Amino acid sequence: MGLRDIFRKYLKGDDTSSHSNLNEKTKIQQQQQKQNTCGIQALDKNAPILANISEKYRQFPFATRRNAVTDEYEVSKESLGVGINGKVLTCWQKETKRKCALKILKDCDKARREVILHKKACEGCEYIVRVLDVYENMYASNRCLLIVMECMDGGELFNRIRDRQDKPFTEREAANTILMIAKAVAHLHHMDMAHRDLKPENLLFTSTADNAILKLTDFGFAKEGNNEQQPLNTPCYTPYYVAPEILSNDKYDKACDIWSMGVIMYILLCGYPPFFSIHGGAISAGMKTKIKAGEYQFPKAEWKNVSQEAKSIIQKMLTVDPAARVTIDWIIRCPWFTGDIPETPIDMRPMLDTDTFEQTRVAIAAANHNQRRADADDEENINLLTPDKSRIAQRAAKRQRPTVAENLSAPLSQIEE
Numbered sequence: 001m002g003l004r005d006i007f008r009k010y011l012k013g014d015d016t017s018s019h020s021n022l023n024e025k026t027k028i029q030q031q032q033q034k035q036n037t038c039g040i041q042a043l044d045k046n047a048p049i050l051a052n053i054s055e056k057y058r059q060f061p062f063a064t065r066r067n068a069v070t071d072e073y074e075v076s077k078e079s080l081g082v083g084i085n086g087k088v089l090t091c092w093q094k095e096t097k098r099k100c101a102l103k104i105l106k107d108c109d110k111a112r113r114e115v116i117l118h119k120k121a122c123e124g125c126e127y128i129v130r131v132l133d134v135y136e137n138m139y140a141s142n143r144c145l146l147i148v149m150e151c152m153d154g155g156e157l158f159n160r161i162r163d164r165q166d167k168p169f170t171e172r173e174a175a176n177t178i179l180m181i182a183k184a185v186a187h188l189h190h191m192d193m194a195h196r197d198l199k200p201e202n203l204l205f206t207s208t209a210d211n212a213i214l215k216l217t218d219f220g221f222a223k224e225g226n227n228e229q230q231p232l233n234t235p236c237y238t239p240y241y242v243a244p245e246i247l248s249n250d251k252y253d254k255a256c257d258i259w260s261m262g263v264i265m266y267i268l269l270c271g272y273p274p275f276f277s278i279h280g281g282a283i284s285a286g287m288k289t290k291i292k293a294g295e296y297q298f299p300k301a302e303w304k305n306v307s308q309e310a311k312s313i314i315q316k317m318l319t320v321d322p323a324a325r326v327t328i329d330w331i332i333r334c335p336w337f338t339g340d341i342p343e344t345p346i347d348m349r350p351m352l353d354t355d356t357f358e359q360t361r362v363a364i365a366a367a368n369h370n371q372r373r374a375d376a377d378d379e380e381n382i383n384l385l386t387p388d389k390s391r392i393a394q395r396a397a398k399r400q401r402p403t404v405a406e407n408l409s410a411p412l413s414q415i416e417e
Ligand SMILES: Nc1ncnc2c1ncn2[C@@H]1O[C@H](COP(=O)(O)OP(=O)(O)OP(=O)(O)O)[C@@H](O)[C@H]1O
Pocket: 080, 081, 082, 083, 084, 085, 086, 088, 101, 103, 129, 149, 150, 151, 152, 153, 156, 201, 202, 204, 217, 218, 220, 365
């Protein structure tokens, strides 16, 4: 049995937890529908600065609006996506009828940092989701920041590949996709910013058209400058994409984006991640060891038709020592992107298997939520769905059988072929 089949088997292996995860997701969505647009209110012009906002974030470096977002936008109940910070809703600009996306964050330092960095990053780069407006409003009795963004109608990276039935994904397309990600990351790194949460859920297509552009979003963990004496106490990560230096609690910044890109590139070329496991918690000790040692393989079954050049780029991206890892400028210059790339079809089904992939995301989000709540740094950024998500997290923590996410977290060496 090849690694692709093993990955597929373990994705599908845990029916009970899959169902409960699906139910939890439905519950989150129902709760969101209830909470949605009702109760968004203007913020009084003279409302005092929140006591918990630190000096650094008191002033936005751009104009925000304090009138209700509903003055200019029709806010729908339709949810475009579920993130750990809550909901992203569809809205329409009343004047232009333009479809947009609305992300609501409880106002606090972390939310302000996200908005400020996202707005700054999207200027001058077509590969980063545009922030159109920022409102300071009241919502569900909380002071909130409402980010109006361009609507990415093509959806998330893997969902688009999965939904495409007509032709298989190829190495040529993988190169085009990675190049768009690389251009977004290059823009950030050149402005001395690291994204630090690069994953397929944060990579969205403008539309479903063939020539759609892939753009990066979610600056919730982005960091500017080289202020390295203050790493997050408990780094947040999605197990598949986490860089070894984060697991070792070392300083981490731009180089961790390169590692995550390496993982995404690996998946795009074979259909399963370089590091996954079948036992233990959301990220098992065995999986951590493998990531820290940079131990992964290019099994012949899936990799024999992939170009040597692509493999070599992945190897350089997945270099354990962040100082020795290639930089984004090196990656951008690789001839692989522009050269004669094979049209080898890639079987993405294991990773993209419709339901299991969604359920895995929910389980990982729940596990991460647990971790984030333990981090005093993040404590104040409680999202508007906290009660529901806490329940999922508690349930995930108590569950005897491994969840789907947990299934994905055992080292490859533990898998017997
Ligand atoms: N501009 C947009 N257009 C369309 N869909 C979007 C847009 N922004 C976000 N989404 C959808 O909402 C989901 C959650 O958005 P986002 O990642 O910004 O939220 P989050 O709460 O910070 O998530 P995370 O759990 O990754 O930290 C995305 O994965 C995507 O599916």
